[in-house]
Amino acid sequence: xxxxxxxxxxxxxxxxxxxxxxxxxxxxxxxxxxxxxxxxxxxxxxxxxxxxxxxxxxxxxxxxxxxxxxxxxxxxxxxxxxxxxxxxxxxxxxxxxxxxxxxxxxxxxxxxxxxxxxxxxxxxxxxxxxxxxxxxxxxxxxxxxxxxxxxxxxxxxxxxxxxxxxxxxxxxxxxxxxxxxxxxxxxxxxxxxxxxxxxxxxxxxxxxxxxxxxxxxxxxxxxxxxxxxxxxxxxxxxxxxxxxxxxxxxxxxxxxxxxxxxxxxxxxxxxxxxxxxxxxxxxxxxxxxxxxxxxxxxxxxxxxxxxxxxxxxxxxxxxxxxxxxxxxxxxxxxxxxxxxxxxxxxxxxxxxxxxxxxxxxxxxxxxxxxxxxxxxxxxxxxxxxxxxxxxxxxxxxxxxxxxxxxxxxxxxxxxxxxxxxxxxxxxxxxxxxxxxxxxxxxxxxxxxxxxxxxxxxxxxxxxxxxxxxxxxxxxxxxxxxxxxxxxxxxxxxxxxxxxxxxxxxxxxxxxxxxxxxxxxxxxxxxxxxxxxxxxxxxxxxxxxxxxxxxxxxxxxxxxxxxxxxxxxxxxxxxxxxxxxxxxxxxxxxxxxxxxxxxxxxxxxxxxxxxxxxxxxxxxxxxxxxxxxxxxxxxxxxxxxxxxxxxxxxxxxxxxxxxxxxxxxxxxxxx
Amino acid sequence: xxxxxxxxxxxxxxxxxxxxxxxxxxxxxxxxxxxxxxxxxxxxxxxxxxxxxxxxxxxxxxxxxxxxxxxxxxxxxxxxxxxxxxxxxxxxxxxxxxxxxxxxxxxxxxxxxxxxxxxxxxxxxxxxxxxxxxxxxxxxxxxxxxxxxxxxxxxxxxxxxxxxxxxxxxxxxxxxxxxxxxxxxxxxxxxxxxxxxxxxxxxxxxxxxxxxxxxxxxxx
Numbered sequence: 001x002x003x004x005x006x007x008x009x010x011x012x013x014x015x016x017x018x019x020x021x022x023x024x025x026x027x028x029x030x031x032x033x034x035x036x037x038x039x040x041x042x043x044x045x046x047x048x049x050x051x052x053x054x055x056x057x058x059x060x061x062x063x064x065x066x067x068x069x070x071x072x073x074x075x076x077x078x079x080x081x082x083x084x085x086x087x088x089x090x091x092x093x094x095x096x097x098x099x100x101x102x103x104x105x106x107x108x109x110x111x112x113x114x115x116x117x118x119x120x121x122x123x124x125x126x127x128x129x130x131x132x133x134x135x136x137x138x139x140x141x142x143x144x145x146x147x148x149x150x151x152x153x154x155x156x157x158x159x160x161x162x163x164x165x166x167x168x169x170x171x172x173x174x175x176x177x178x179x180x181x182x183x184x185x186x187x188x189x190x191x192x193x194x195x196x197x198x199x200x201x202x203x204x205x206x207x208x209x210x211x212x213x214x215x216x217x218x219x220x221x222x223x224x225x226x227x228x229x230x231x232x233x234x235x236x237x238x239x240x241x242x243x244x245x246x247x248x249x250x251x252x253x254x255x256x257x258x259x260x261x262x263x264x265x266x267x268x269x270x271x272x273x274x275x276x277x278x279x280x281x282x283x284x285x286x287x288x289x290x291x292x293x294x295x296x297x298x299x300x301x302x303x304x305x306x307x308x309x310x311x312x313x314x315x316x317x318x319x320x321x322x323x324x325x326x327x328x329x330x331x332x333x334x335x336x337x338x339x340x341x342x343x344x345x346x347x348x349x350x351x352x353x354x355x356x357x358x359x360x361x362x363x364x365x366x367x368x369x370x371x372x373x374x375x376x377x378x379x380x381x382x383x384x385x386x387x388x389x390x391x392x393x394x395x396x397x398x399x400x401x402x403x404x405x406x407x408x409x410x411x412x413x414x415x416x417x418x419x420x421x422x423x424x425x426x427x428x429x430x431x432x433x434x435x436x437x438x439x440x441x442x443x444x445x446x447x448x449x450x451x452x453x454x455x456x457x458x459x460x461x462x463x464x465x466x467x468x469x470x471x472x473x474x475x476x477x478x479x480x481x482x483x484x485x486x487x488x489x490x491x492x493x494x495x496x497x498x499x500x501x502x503x504x505x506x507x508x509x510x511x512x513x514x515x516x517x518x519x520x521x522x523x524x525x526x527x528x529x530x531x532x533x534x535x536x537x538x539x540x541x542x543x544x545x546x547x548x549x550x551x552x553x554x555x556x557x558x559x560x561x562x563x564x565x566x567x568x569x570x571x572x573x574x575x576x577x578x579x580x581x582x583x584x585x586x587x588x589x590x591x592x593x594x595x596x597x598x599x600x601x602x603x604x605x606x607x608x609x610x611x612x613x614x615x616x617x618x619x620x621x622x623x624x625x626x627x628x629x630x631x632x633x634x635x636x637x638x639x640x641x642x643x644x645x646x647x648x649x650x651x652x653x654x655x656x657x658x659x660x661x662x663x664x665x666x667x668x669x670x
Numbered sequence: 671x672x673x674x675x676x677x678x679x680x681x682x683x684x685x686x687x688x689x690x691x692x693x694x695x696x697x698x699x700x701x702x703x704x705x706x707x708x709x710x711x712x713x714x715x716x717x718x719x720x721x722x723x724x725x726x727x728x729x730x731x732x733x734x735x736x737x738x739x740x741x742x743x744x745x746x747x748x749x750x751x752x753x754x755x756x757x758x759x760x761x762x763x764x765x766x767x768x769x770x771x772x773x774x775x776x777x778x779x780x781x782x783x784x785x786x787x788x789x790x791x792x793x794x795x796x797x798x799x800x801x802x803x804x805x806x807x808x809x810x811x812x813x814x815x816x817x818x819x820x821x822x823x824x825x826x827x828x829x830x831x832x833x834x835x836x837x838x839x840x841x842x843x844x845x846x847x848x849x850x851x852x853x854x855x856x857x858x859x860x861x862x863x864x865x866x867x868x869x870x871x872x873x874x875x876x877x878x879x880x881x882x883x884x885x886x887x888x889x890x
Contacts, residue, residue, distance in 0.1 A: 134704055138710050138714055139714060203721055206717075206721070207714055207717045207718050207721065208714070210714075210717050211710060211713055211714035211717060214700075214713070215704065215705040215709060215710050215713050215714075216704040216705065216710065217700065217703070217704065218703065218704075219701065219702065219703035220701050220703075221700075221701065222700050222701040223700050225701075241717055241720065241721045241724075242721070242724055243724075244721070245721045245722065245724040245725035245728065246724060246725070246728045248725055249725045249728035249729055249732075250728065252827075253729075253732060253827065256816070256823070256827060257823075260816060260817070261816070261817035262816050262817060262823035262826075262827065263739075263741075263816075263817065263819060263820040263822075263823045264732060264736070264820065264823055264824065264827075266820075268741075269739075269741050269817070269818070269819050269820050269823070270736065270739030270740065270741040270819050270820035270821065271736075271739070271820045271823075272735055272736060272739065272820065275732060275735050275736075279728060279731070279732070282728075556703075559701075624841070627845075628845055631845060631846075631849065631858075631861075632849065634857070636857075
C-alpha cells in the first residue's frame with residue numbers, strides 16, 4: 001500500500017496544456033492575493049472579522065463572493081463549450097472528447113451547486129434576519145460551518161482541474177456510466193465527495209433558516225406579516241430539509257458501489273439503475289424550486305418597492321409559494337418520461353407538472369397587478385425584475401410544452417431542453433441574484449451601485465441570453481442532442497455560430513458588471529446612502545442604518561402590520577426619531593469552528609478521492625477534536641454595552657436627520 | 671423599547687392600513703417575538719432529526735426495491751437470526767427507557783443519577799452495536815457480504831447506517847458524560863435534551879428496520 005494512496009505525479013495533466021495553464025493561472029492569482037493579504041497586514045483583520053465571523057451579514061457577503069467567483073468559473077466552461085461546438089462541425093474541435101465531457105459536467109455541477117446555491121443562500125443570509133427584525137439566525141456558528149463546508153466542496157471541484165480529472169458523467173452521474181467499471185478514474189469520486197460535503201453544509205443552512213423563520217421574529221410579526229421574501233425563503237429551506245437528505249443518501253449509495261463493491265446501481269449483482277434516476281430526481285426537481293423560490297421572493301420585494309405599492313394578492317402569493325413547495329415533490333418523473341414508466345404514469349406526472357405552471361402563473365399575475373397603477377421607478381433592480389417576467393414566462397411555456405409526454409419524447413435530451421432549463425435558471429435565478437445584489441448592495445456596504453453601468457449590464461445580459469438560447473431552442477427543434485463533441489449536420493451550424501456570438505455578449509455584460517463595481521467603489525462618497533433607506537423600502541431591513549451595526553437593530557422593532565417599515569414611515573417619521581431605551585445586547589462570539597471544520601472536511605474529501613486512508617482517519621479524528629473543543633467552551637457570547645449601542649444609534653440618527661434637513665420631506669416620503 | 675401604539679378605531683380594533691379588507695391583526699399567530707433559547711435549540715434539533723428520517727427513508731426505499739434482488743444468493747430467511755435480533759431490539763428499547771430516566775434525573779438536577787442512567791444507556795447501546803458487529807462479521811466471513819447481491823448491499827447499508835448513528839451517539843454521549851463529570855450541568859442542559867430526542871428517534875428507526883428488514887425479510 002502506497003503512502004499517498006493512488007496519488008502520484010501522473011495525476012497532474014502534464015500533456016494537456018489547457019487545464020495546466022488555467023490551473024497555473026488560478027494558483028498564481030491565489031498566491032498573489034494571499035501574499036498581498038499577508039504582506040499588507042490584512043490577515044489579522046480578515047481572520048477576526050470575516051473568516052471566523054458568525055455574523056449573518058458577513059457570512060452572507062462571503063457566500064455571495066463564493067457564488068460570483070464560481071459563476072465566473074462555470075462561465076469559462078460555457079465559453080469553452082460554445083466555441084468548441086462552433087469549431088466542431090465536421091471536425092474534432094479543439095477539446096478532445098474526454099476533456100469536453102469534463103467541461104459540460106463541471107459547468108453544470110459548478111453553476112448549480114457552487115454558483116446559484118451560494119448566491120441564493122448568501123442573499124437569504126444577509127436579508128432574512130434583518131427582515132424578521134432579529135439580531136442573527138438561530139445557530140450562528142452552524143451558519144459559519146455551512147459556509148465553509150460549501151467552500152470545501154468548491155475547493156475540491158477546483159483541485160480536480162489540476163490534480164487528476166473531474167467527472168465525465170454529466171452533472172447528475174447516471175449509472176452505469178458513473179460506476180467503477182466505466183469510470184475507473186477519480187473524476188466521479190471528486191464529484192461525490194465535493195457534493196457530499198457541500199450537501200451537509202446546505203442541509204444545515206436549511207435547518208438554520210427554517211428554525212429562524214419559524215421561531216425568531218420580531219414581536220408582532222405573525223406569519224401573515226412576514227415579507228414575501230421570508231415566505232419564499234421558508235418554502236425553499238423546507239425543501240432543502242426535505243430534499244437534500246435524499247441527495248446525500250443517493251450519493252452515499254453510489255459511493256458505496258464505487259468504494260466497497262456494493263450493488264445498488266450496478267449492472268451486475270441485481271442492482272437497479274432506474275432507482276438512481278428516481279432517487280436523484282426526487283431531490284433534483286425540488287432543487288430547482290429551492291433555487292427559484294427565493295428569486296421569486298426577491299422579485300416580489302423589488303416590484304412592490306419600485307412600484308410604490310404593497311404587493312398585490314399577498315395571501316394568494318403565500319398559498320402559491322407553499323403550493324409550489326408541495327407540488328415540486330410530485331413531478332420528478334417528468335425528467336425521464338422516455339425511460340419506460342408507461343403511458344398512465346407519464347400522464348399523471350405530466351398533469352402534475354402542468355399544475356405547477358398554474359400556481360406559478362398566479363405569481364406572475366400578482367406581480368403584474370402590483371405594477372398596475374403603480375408609480376414605477378426603472379432602477380437597475382426593477383429592470384432585472386421586468387427582464388425576469390418576460391424571460392421566465394417564455395421558459396415556463398417551453399416547460400409546459402416539455403411536460404406533455406409525447407412532445408417530450410421528441411425533445412428529450414435535445415438542446416431544446418438545455419435552452420429550457422437555462423431559460424428558467426438564468427431568467428429566474430441569475431436575474432434574481434443580480435437584482436437582489438443591486439437592491440441590497442447599499443444596505444450591505446452603505447453606498448449604491450452605479451446606475452448607468454448597471455443598466456448597461458442588464459441590457460447586455462438580456463441580449464446575450466436571447467442570442468444564445470433562442471438559437472439553441474431552434475436547433476433543438478431541429479433535433480440536435482445535447483453534449484455533442486462534434487457533429488456533421490449542416491443545418492445546425494448557423495444556430496451554433498449564433499449562440500457563440502451570444503456567449504461573447506455575455507462576456508461584455510460581465511465586463512460591465514466588473515466596471516460597475518469598480519466605478520461604484522471609486523464614487524462611493526457620491527453614491528453614499530445616509531438614510532439607510534435608499535429605495536423608499538417597505539420592510540424592516542430599511543429601518544436600520546446602511547451598513548447595519550453588528551447587532552442589526554439598536555432597539556428591537558415591534559411590528560403592527562404587513563409592511564412594517566412602510567407603516568413606521570407612514571405614521572410618523574418623528575416617532576422613529578425618538579430614542580428608545582437602549583439595553584445591552586448579547587451576541588455570539590466569533591469563532592473558528594466553521595473554518596476549521598471546512599478545512600478538515602476538505603482534507604477528508606481529498607484523502608478519500610485518492611484513497612489515502614491514514615489521512616482520512618486523521619481528518620476524522622481532528623474533526624472530533626474540534627467538536628470537543630467547541631463543546632467545551634464556557635463563554636459562547638459577548639456583550640455590547642447599552643452605552644455602545646446608544647453611541648452607534650445616535651450617530652445614525654444624526655446623519656439621517658441631516659439628510660432630512662437637506663431634502664424636502666415630500667421628496668423622500670412620496 | 672420604542673413604543674408605538676397600533677392604529678386602532680374608536681372601538682379599539684386595529685384598522686386596515688391599506689383598505690385591503692383585513693381586520694384580523696390580532697395576536698396569537700406567532701406574534702410573541704423570538705422564542706426562548708431552549709425552544710429554538712430543541713426545535714432546530716427536531717428539524718435535523720426529520721431530515722435524518724428523510725435520509726433513512728431513502729435507504730428504506732432502496733431496500734424495499736432491492737429486497738428480492740438476491741442474484742441467486744441467500745435470502746433473508748436463510749441469513750437472519752431472529753433471537754439475536756430480538757436481543758438487539760431489547761437492548762435498544764431498554765436503553766431508550768434508561769435515557770428517559772436520565773432526563774428525569776436531569777430535571778431534578780441530580781448529577782449522580784443522571785450519570786448512572788447515561789452510563790447504562792451507553793452500555794446497552796454498546797451491547798447492541800457489538801451484536802450487530804457480530805452479525806455483520808459473521809455474514810462477511812461466510813461470503814455473504816454487501817458485494818454478494820443488491821439485496822445484501824441495501825441490507826448492510828440500511829442497518830449499517832443505523833449502527834453508525836448509534837456509534838456516533840455513543841461518542842457524543844461519552845463526551846457529554848466527561849463534560850458533566852468535569853463541569854456539572856452548566857451549559858449542556860440543552861444538549862442533554864437533544865441527545866434524548868436523538869436516541870429516541872434511533873429507536874423509532876430501529877422499530878421500522880425490525881419490521882421492514884427482519885420481519886418482512888424472514889417471510890421472503
